[in-house]
Amino acid sequence: MLEVSGLTRRFGEMVAVDDVSFPVPSGGLTGFVGGNGAGKTTTMRMIMGVLAAHAGTVSWQGHEVTREDRRRFGYMPEERGLYPKQPILDQLVYLARLRGMSTAEARREISALLERFGLGGRMKDPLEKLSLGNQQRVQIIAALVPAPMALILDEPFSGLDPDAIDAMADLLREHARDGVPVVFSSHQLDLVDRLCDRLVVMARGRVVTQGTGEELRADSALRYRLVLDGDAGWVRDLPGLHVRDVSGPEAEIEVVSPGAEQKLLTEATSRGNVLDFHRVVPRLSEIYREVTA
Amino acid sequence: MTTVKTRNQPVWQIVARREIAVRATDKSTLIGTAVMLAVIVGVLGFTAWSESREKTYDLAYSATVSEAMVEGIAERASDIDEKVSIEPVEVADEDAARLALEEEQADAYLRATSDGWTLVSLEEADSDLRDVVDQAIQEIVLAGNAQAAGTSAAVLTEGSQVAFDQIEGDSELSAIRWIVGYALAIVFYFASIMFGMTLANSVVEEKQSRIVEMIAAAVPLRQLLAGKIIGNAVIAVGQMLIYVAVGLVGLSLTDFSFALPALSGAIGWFVVFFLIGFVVLSTLWAVAGALASRTEDLQSSSTPITMLLMVMFFGALYLDGIGEVIGSYVPPLSAVLMPMRLVEGTAAWWEPIIAVVLLLAFGVALVRLAERLYSRALLQTGGQLSLKAAWRLEE
Numbered sequence A: 001m002l003e004v005s006g007l008t009r010r011f012g013e014m015v016a017v018d019d020v021s022f023p024v025p026s027g028g029l030t031g032f033v034g035g036n037g038a039g040k041t042t043t044m045r046m047i048m049g050v051l052a053a054h055a056g057t058v059s060w061q062g063h064e065v066t067r068e069d070r071r072r073f074g075y076m077p078e079e080r081g082l083y084p085k086q087p088i089l090d091q092l093v094y095l096a097r098l099r100g101m102s103t104a105e106a107r108r109e110i111s112a113l114l115e116r117f118g119l120g121g122r123m124k125d126p127l128e129k130l131s132l133g134n135q136q137r138v139q140i141i142a143a144l145v146p147a148p149m150a151l152i153l154d155e156p157f158s159g160l161d162p163d164a165i166d167a168m169a170d171l172l173r174e175h176a177r178d179g180v181p182v183v184f185s186s187h188q189l190d191l192v193d194r195l196c197d198r199l200v201v202m203a204r205g206r207v208v209t210q211g212t213g214e215e216l217r218a219d220s221a222l223r224y225r226l227v228l229d230g231d232a233g234w235v236r237d238l239p240g241l242h243v244r245d246v247s248g249p250e251a252e253i254e255v256v257s258p259g260a261e262q263k264l265l266t267e268a269t270s271r272g273n274v275l276d277f278h279r280v281v282p283r284l285s286e287i288y289r290e291v292t293a
Numbered sequence B: 001m002t003t004v005k006t007r008n009q010p011v012w013q014i015v016a017r018r019e020i021a022v023r024a025t026d027k028s029t030l031i032g033t034a035v036m037l038a039v040i041v042g043v044l045g046f047t048a049w050s051e052s053r054e055k056t057y058d059l060a061y062s063a064t065v066s067e068a069m070v071e072g073i074a075e076r077a078s079d080i081d082e083k084v085s086i087e088p089v090e091v092a093d094e095d096a097a098r099l100a101l102e103e104e105q106a107d108a109y110l111r112a113t114s115d116g117w118t119l120v121s122l123e124e125a126d127s128d129l130r131d132v133v134d135q136a137i138q139e140i141v142l143a144g145n146a147q148a149a150g151t152s153a154a155v156l157t158e159g160s161q162v163a164f165d166q167i168e169g170d171s172e173l174s175a176i177r178w179i180v181g182y183a184l185a186i187v188f189y190f191a192s193i194m195f196g197m198t199l200a201n202s203v204v205e206e207k208q209s210r211i212v213e214m215i216a217a218a219v220p221l222r223q224l225l226a227g228k229i230i231g232n233a234v235i236a237v238g239q240m241l242i243y244v245a246v247g248l249v250g251l252s253l254t255d256f257s258f259a260l261p262a263l264s265g266a267i268g269w270f271v272v273f274f275l276i277g278f279v280v281l282s283t284l285w286a287v288a289g290a291l292a293s294r295t296e297d298l299q300s301s302s303t304p305i306t307m308l309l310m311v312m313f314f315g316a317l318y319l320d321g322i323g324e325v326i327g328s329y330v331p332p333l334s335a336v337l338m339p340m341r342l343v344e345g346t347a348a349w350w351e352p353i354i355a356v357v358l359l360l361a362f363g364v365a366l367v368r369l370a371e372r373l374y375s376r377a378l379l380q381t382g383g384q385l386s387l388k389a390a391w392r393l394e395e
Helices: A040-048 A067-071 A088-098 A103-116 A132-144 A162-177 A189-195 A213-219 A233-237 A260-271 A284-292 B011-024 B027-052 B064-080 B094-102 B127-148 B171-208 B211-218 B221-252 B255-291 B295-301 B303-318 B322-327 B334-344 B351-377 B387-392
Strands: A002-011 A014-024 A029-033 A055-060 A073-076 A150-153 A182-185 A198-203 A206-212 A223-228 A241-247 A250-255 A274-279 B055-061 B084-090 B108-113 B116-120
Touching (some): A002 A040, A014 A055, A040 A182, A067 B211, A073 B211, A088 B011, A088 B211, A198 A213, B064 B084, B064 B127, B094 B116, B171 B221, B171 B334, B221 B255, B221 B351, B303 B334
Parallel strands (some): A073 A150
Antiparallel strands (some): A241 A250, B108 B116
16 A cells, blocks of 8 residues: 655745645545645655655555565656657566666566557657557557556546547556556546545645545535426425525535435425436436535 | 576666667668768778879970970979879960860960079969979079089089988878877767767656666666666767777878877777776766756756867867876866877876876766766756756755
8 A cells, every 4th residue: 555644845935735645545536636836746746756755755565665566666747758869679678677677677568568558569769750649559558568567647637539448448448457457537526426436625725624435425514306297496495405506496405404405395296296216326427526616 | 486596797887788789770870980981980991092193284384485495394303202203295386275275275384484484383383293393493593503614513502401300200100190199089088979969868858768777776876877887888989989090000001000009008008098987978968868858958957068179179179288288187178288288298107197086086076976966866857957946856
């Protein structure tokens, strides 16, 4: 498990990251969300040791992370790129060697990954000759060799086409299943919703909420959706409820005092037909909007 | 999870190997080297060829008085300059001579005047031809005048010989020392600029393409810097050794080969100073690269170091006497001036040793400073940084 505790970083007077703590458990995907300037990239750079922390620690399997540990973390920076003019196999082997691999092993693993990503025939091509999507694939491979102990990916989905997004998602799930802690940041909330087991939400340099999907949903109020055959405007008059939305026969309410939803249902059936009444499970993206609002 | 063997090869070696591999297969490097070699071989070859070439001049005359004089000159030519011979060409009159000159059937036309002779040529006559004609006419006229006065030329010029003797060295060797010294300064200047620019470019390339953040996450930036500088130095020194070797072999084939034994020690020192001076300046070039964000910024971020190189270069050209002696100890000027003094033969054996120690100490201090600037500026991608701003950055 990778764990971040109390990370803080200032740039002059501005506190970019303020006492940020969260775990990245093995065997799951942790989504890292927040608006621009929330402090995600700064946090990830501190995890990788590219930027020094003013306070706080990053620990790996219970001890403070070392440079050797970090050499085995797969990292995809937000601002990324490779050597434009060097053949892709050569530069991937070079990066793998910097991270402690022997040339022969690096060649073997990288060739296998290039084959898997459909780039087997282009190993000797310079990077700049590849399409942007393929360049992105090469960048992903750079983070995956040598087989990473943890994956720290800053916006790995940005700039990918839908097929590549699916391939990337499969890849992340695969690594998570193998027990690798994976944390990635993203602006695509639906994607985070679909993929992540845990969510860490940052705003203005602080963690505003975090937890598994269930934990986050448990924190938010119960919500129900009601559809009648007549006008639903009367729900506003009932006590113990917060009405989120009413339009014609439809209403969405939040329970303020427990049991109020039962009284609502009784009232509704006494007034006419109830076409639909069900609990609304908020999406992570909705939770995100609530906590960062 | 598969385990990965960590080889014990230091990171800087991996970096240096990549630098060398990329550079050695780079077309512009290969073409540049080939062109430079062609220039060296061409210059030396031309020197050797023009030295050994015999020159024959066609000298035209029209009047009978001139015929005797031109034949006299032709007779004496090889005694005056062994590589010059004169071929008399008879023409009808002055107009015909002019035509012969214009049509390049003669190189010059000798005409008698009331008080002597005039050598007419289309453009300025070759100095070899002028010297031979001038000296031959003087000898012939002197001999004629002496005979008319009842004496001989030998008697008339007796006691007028001036011989030149210098106590230290010989003049021709001094000239060669001077030329070789300047040539070395020029080689240092151009090599520093050329390889420095390449290094700065490869630093900014890593910054511009953002790959540096992935490298920084894997290895200490100090090792990246060391690897880049060493790789670059290996290529530069390798190229320099090829040039020096070809130059020395070429020189040994010319008439200047007698100077080689006197210069070989100094040229050995030159390689030592070149290596140290080059590495010291390389760290500055790497900083210039790190301060820029894009290749376009490089021009301005490298201005301080190009200024420094200009100072070193012109210092080497214009300092002499006590200034040169002092300069030959002051780093980084000493990297150029001390080898020049050694080539000139004005430095004692212990002087280069002290200069090397000073240069090394200066280099170590500078490398530390440069390392701080380099590693802090490298991850700042928002435009060009000033030196002051880079120094104040936190890691």
